[in-house]
Amino acid sequence: MTATTTTWVAELQSALGDAEVLTDPDVTASYARDQAMLAPAGMPAAVVLPRSTADVVAVMRVAARHGIPVVPRGAGSGLAGSSNAVDGAITLVMTRMDAVLEVSPADRLAVVQPGVVNKALRDAVATDGLFYPPDPSSYDWCTVGGNLSTNSGGLCCVKYGVTTDYVLGLEVVLADGRVLRTGRRTVKGVAGYDLARLFVGSEGTLGVITEATLALRPAPARPVTLVATFATTAQTGQVVERVVTTGLVPSLLEVIDNTCIRAVDDLLEAGLDRDARALLVAQSDTGGAAAAAEIDALAALCRDAGADLVHTTADAAEGDLLLAARRMAIPALAQLGSTLLDDVAVPRSRIAAFLDGCDRISADRDVVIGVLGHVGDGNMHPTICFDPDDAGQRQRAFAAFDDILDLGLALGGTITGEHGVGSLKVDWLEREIGPVSLDVHRAIKAALDPRGLLNPGKVFRRAAG
């Protein structure tokens, strides 16, 4: 540890207490990375675990005084390296600020600290018959603060939208240690700029979220479930298009492709149709006759498209089993090798073209790609499976990862539907948004964090690189 580091670490320890400031490299190394294999990461000089907004203020003041970068981090479930460490920086781990401060059924909102686990919030509001929709796959261990920072989605989005759609207000500690409270407790409000939604999805580059006021929904009914299999990508795409054009709004509409089907069938011995090109799972949570009608209409669309199998059930346990084929797709693919999970969103009219494109990439690069995704909102997660010890295969896998982003952009889509840019897709962001938008990003970053202390190098580069 350099003398300078010793100085600011001592200041942190003096302000927060020794137990909240970790510097043992064996310990801090465990906070260096999230789940994104390809994303670059450094080593933190210190890991700080604040217990209060005042602690975060103290950290930011020390950081500002000494010009030390700060990387905010939740549970580390990220998939783009957004919270990957920066060499010599402070990694600010928000997991101890995990309180649900308030649940108000009367105003249908919750006030939480950022470290609360998504599932803990869901469980806390469920006791009042309420529902916090955003449900990333890591919902049982990811934190709401991380969800806010990356504007997470999940399986709910086709009906319920993403994290930003639930944000009423935020408390944010700014780069200079000042505390911003923005937003409101009311349903509507247009007093000033929508700063809350600027911080949401900014991946810790503009401030540290220390509290959030979140809108809730009435608890949905138990779902009715449909599963259908198709012989072609054209049929699969047709169902999604017709769901959109006929105005059906299922509460879940997911796809897995043949590679996933076989991997899941190998893992679960589920008796799936191993020759199906794609399997769709859908749910309606509208309840009662309306849900049955919704699922029947969807079943009719699947049959019209030429589905080989269409099966529906109102039994919740059977529905969970059917959904397991989708939920287990990633663990099943992991049996085939290391996995690289990509994340692009395309217009919903381009699903068949996207599935076909992934096939071409798989053939061209000679790597296995299993495609799964939130097909109802066009957010697809092609997952490349490869042997990490085979240098050639590794190289081809990385190339396929980029090809998929290319394909997404070519179809009018985006390089990230819900995982974020992080340190993984910085070059790709520049390509997607272009030079004017990049300048605007830099101008806003400079306005809020002129010294570039907050999560440097993430999302975009500060200056032309």
Added chain:
Amino acid sequence: MTATTTTWVAELQSALGDAEVLTDPDVTASYARDQAMLAPAGMPAAVVLPRSTADVVAVMRVAARHGIPVVPRGAGSGLAGSSNAVDGAITLVMTRMDAVLEVSPADRLAVVQPGVVNKALRDAVATDGLFYPPDPSSYDWCTVGGNLSTNSGGLCCVKYGVTTDYVLGLEVVLADGRVLRTGRRTVKGVAGYDLARLFVGSEGTLGVITEATLALRPAPARPVTLVATFATTAQTGQVVERVVTTGLVPSLLEVIDNTCIRAVDDLLEAGLDRDARALLVAQSDTGGAAAAAEIDALAALCRDAGADLVHTTADAAEGDLLLAARRMAIPALAQLGSTLLDDVAVPRSRIAAFLDGCDRISADRDVVIGVLGHVGDGNMHPTICFDPDDAGQRQRAFAAFDDILDLGLALGGTITGEHGVGSLKVDWLEREIGPVSLDVHRAIKAALDPRGLLNPGKVFRRAAG
């Protein structure tokens, strides 16, 4: 016209053509104000009516070259002076850029120019069975660009949210004339900061919106309507609270108070209960049995709360008649004198307290206040009726306007639910958001419009005042 003005006006005429650049004071004066009586307004030096993004770029370049302020404006339906003229400035009237460029049923979105009238967009997408929800009361003449700039709401918000919830992407001409394209055509996307939602609601202070990509919804079913009257504010508030806590989501939930009821009854001879303290109108657009069940559940809540009258109808024409009592409330109040329409949002648990507070203000200030509002989302529009030729009454009316904002803030609400800050509530904004948020607003403004050319003096002051 000064020599300098002559110079830049000539440059505008040379770039855009004489017909798009108006300088006759008799003509330009008609573009000086929106509908907000109390909001300060100046006189434009020129009014420009661009026909294309290139025209807007040309205007911003001339403005930047000469340091001339620019005030973007739609139809002038605003209620906060957001588009009121600034002395010596260019008023940029977007009404000629009124094309619906694309309606995509397959991706359930529309691409529009900002001058399109809200109703024209609604009609254009209705032919494809689609629905653009935001419905400000001025929907038959306000422009979508104005709606975007103030993040407009309307009667739909209790179920469908506000304008920002429908914005996928924007094209914006920046203060220096560069064209920013931000956002996307996909349902989901987290590539970079949510710039689109930063521009939405920024009231023309950060850029000029020249195109918008807007999400659409499936067309709703014909509504089932309920009307109920109550003897007390406590009963009225109880129904709203129970709607929230029981998880009912009507497509419309509106209130008018006794003053409005009498004014409407005088105007329409509708046979309303002139002694009722409040009248609620609600609708469900879920369709079929689900709608009937929703309205029955709401009727039961009204009866439980002690409603004097509860009436429901599935007949669309009768529903329109019942809703007319709410829709005609403002014209009816206008029969009583000049009207000052306020706009606050309070938490939905505070409706009774808000109605009682307006009563107190009416008594204290000795002015008539008719309260109407989107009670289902807490966005209330107390409307002060006064004789503008009576100086004392005028003064008391203005004081009551401020008292209502005070009341809204005291109840945990906001000074504007959907009309915006404009030039009307600049002082109040500072009070609501506080010094740190004000600094952040200023920093973002300075980052995007360093010379302060775009709509100066609106929303907040650039420097401490």
